[in-house]
Amino acid sequence: MENKLISLKNIRKSYKMGSLTLEVLKGVDLEIEKGEYVAILGASGSGKSTMMNIIGCIDVKSEGEYHLNGESIDDIPEDELATIRNREIGFVFQKFNLISKFNILYNVQIPLLLKGLKISETVEKATEYLDKVGLGDRLKHKPTELSGGQQQRVAIARALICDPEIILADEPTGNLDSHSGEEILKIFNNLHDEGKTIIMITHDEHIAKEADRIIHLSDGLIESDIQNKISEKVK
Ligand SMILES: Nc1ncnc2c1ncn2[C@@H]1O[C@H](COP(=O)(O)OP(=O)(O)OP(=O)(O)O)[C@@H](O)[C@H]1O
Ligand SMILES: [Mg+2]
Numbered sequence: 001m002e003n004k005l006i007s008l009k010n011i012r013k014s015y016k017m018g019s020l021t022l023e024v025l026k027g028v029d030l031e032i033e034k035g036e037y038v039a040i041l042g043a044s045g046s047g048k049s050t051m052m053n054i055i056g057c058i059d060v061k062s063e064g065e066y067h068l069n070g071e072s073i074d075d076i077p078e079d080e081l082a083t084i085r086n087r088e089i090g091f092v093f094q095k096f097n098l099i100s101k102f103n104i105l106y107n108v109q110i111p112l113l114l115k116g117l118k119i120s121e122t123v124e125k126a127t128e129y130l131d132k133v134g135l136g137d138r139l140k141h142k143p144t145e146l147s148g149g150q151q152q153r154v155a156i157a158r159a160l161i162c163d164p165e166i167i168l169a170d171e172p173t174g175n176l177d178s179h180s181g182e183e184i185l186k187i188f189n190n191l192h193d194e195g196k197t198i199i200m201i202t203h204d205e206h207i208a209k210e211a212d213r214i215i216h217l218s219d220g221l222i223e224s225d226i227q228n229k230i231s232e233k234v235k
């Protein structure tokens with residue numbers, strides 16, 4: 001088998017609700033190569049976030065095989081999984097998920113503090129990444145003192161700080177006006193140019209057009225998977 005970055009084989013996910021079983025993913029096959037920019041579209045409830053959370057190792061499948069970087073992540077204990085997740089994956093969510101009582105510098109420092117870096121190093125790096133997303137002059141501000149677009153840029157800095165291979169974004173522009181949304185998409189385009197692998201859920205066909213590849217999920221299955229642009233990054 002070729003070493004795909006992400007390989008899902010016949011992934012199923014179901015929830016038991018009393019005597020009922022709700023099947024959310026019904027046998028998803030998906031391979032994603034390093035450097036791809038993939039958009040995931042689909043109706044509400046079709047299983048997009050569930051699939052992304054499984055890819056991001058924050059949820060587990062019920063059945064099927066998941067290989068990340070050629071390695072099966074099935075049966076890996078939670079602490080090792082957490083290490084893989086921190087090293088390989090950066091998450092960006094619709095609701096930013098910043099910690100409101102801390103300033104943005106500290107919000108971005110947290111992943112590095114969890115990794116055990118020296119405080120001075122975490123300050124230096126978090127400052128550098130906030131600078132990258134244009135917020136170098138707002139370090140001491142709390143999230144609530146910033147606009148939605150600025151908060152999402154903080155969340156992106158936090159997602160990038162451990163230099164992950166994969167960026168998973170679940171409706172990253174969903175809470176933003178169109179101008180702020182475009183700024184976020186520009187950042188993703190730059191990350192793609194730098195060689196990062198990006199998987200982005202969106203409801204918006206127009207936003208999906210930014211990606212190399214567009215996948216439609218429907219009722220727990222991949223309904224279509226089309227190449228949108230040919231990326232030079234994908235070999
Ligand atoms: N923890 C859970 N327990 C039970 N059902 C769940 C759970 N999480 C998700 N579901 C169900 O799984 C289905 C798919 O949910 P999911 O969040 O993946 O959809 P989605 O495609 O991301 O939708 P949206 O566009 O609204 O975010 C839904 O019917 C949802 O109710
Ligand atoms: Mg969702």
